[in-house]
Amino acid sequence: MRPISMNSIGEDCTVPDVAVDLRASDDNAVARKAEIQSRIVPLVTKNIAKVTECVQQEGRGRGTDVVGVFNAIASLVNGSTVHVLVVSDMVQNVGVDLQHRDLAAKDVATAATRELAAALPSMNGWKTRVGGLGTGTTDMSPAHSAALHQVWRDALTQKGAAVESVGV
Numbered sequence: 498m499r500p501i502s503m504n505s506i507g508e509d510c511t512v513p514d515v516a517v518d519l520r521a522s523d524d525n526a527v528a529r530k531a532e533i534q535s536r537i538v539p540l541v542t543k544n545i546a547k548v549t550e551c552v553q554q555e556g557r558g559r560g561t562d563v564v565g566v567f568n569a570i571a572s573l574v575n576g577s578t579v580h581v582l583v584v585s586d587m588v589q590n591v592g593v594d595l596q597h598r599d600l601a602a603k604d605v606a607t608a609a610t611r612e613l614a615a616a617l618p619s620m621n622g623w624k625t626r627v628g629g630l631g632t633g634t635t636d637m638s639p640a641h642s643a644a645l646h647q648v649w650r651d652a653l654t655q656k657g658a659a660v661e662s663v664g665v
Contacts, residue, residue, distance in 0.1 A: 519548040533663035562591035564616045579623040581658075587627060587649055588637070592616060600644035613652040621657035 517537055521528035521573045563585055570581060589595040593613050627649060637645070654658050 512548045513653055515540045515544060515584070547573065563587055563589045564593060564613070565591065567620070568618050571620070577622075579620075581625045583625070583627045586637075587645060589613070595645060598643075600648055601638075601640040606644050606648055610648045610651045610655070613648060614655040617652060617656045619657060620653065623658040624661055625653055625658045626661045 515537060517533075519529050519532055519537075521532050523529075528665075563583070566583070570579065587595070591638050593609070593616050595609060595613070598605050598609055600609060
């Protein structure tokens with residue numbers, strides 16, 4: 498697992514990856530879930546706290562590059578099946594700008610979806626869950642938040658991802 502915070506390209510803050518080498522057998526879902534909750538989640542949480550602290554103290558504040566995160570993941574997985582959990586407001590504002598557009602306007606949302614999908618890597622075989630979308634973004638209207646949800650859902654689906662959920 499790899500927590501990435503703020504601008505995935507422009508920040509120097511890093512933490513070690515967390516190897517998800519589960520010891521419980523594949524056919525023991527209860528044990529695997531317990532192992533993830535007791536061993537993996539605390540490690541990831543610790544790393545997220547470290548990288549967040551670093552970005553807050555030493556970050557360059559160049560924006561949020563969610564597309565860069567997806568491209569970083571694609572460079573690591575070599576076509577393997579990927580399970581991605583993204584906790585972010587998803588307000589992409591590096592390269593493809595989803596923050597300063599009226600996404601509630603259908604033609605604007607369609608163009609933004611097309612541009613976003615073009616910037617994303619191939620995501621065939623990816624299972625993607627997004628949480629926190631639009632949360633904490635004080636200047637985002639409910640209409641913009643709903644439109645942002647749909648733009649991301651459509652772009653991820655166009656790139657081949659199975660989108661398990663998108664929302665708060």
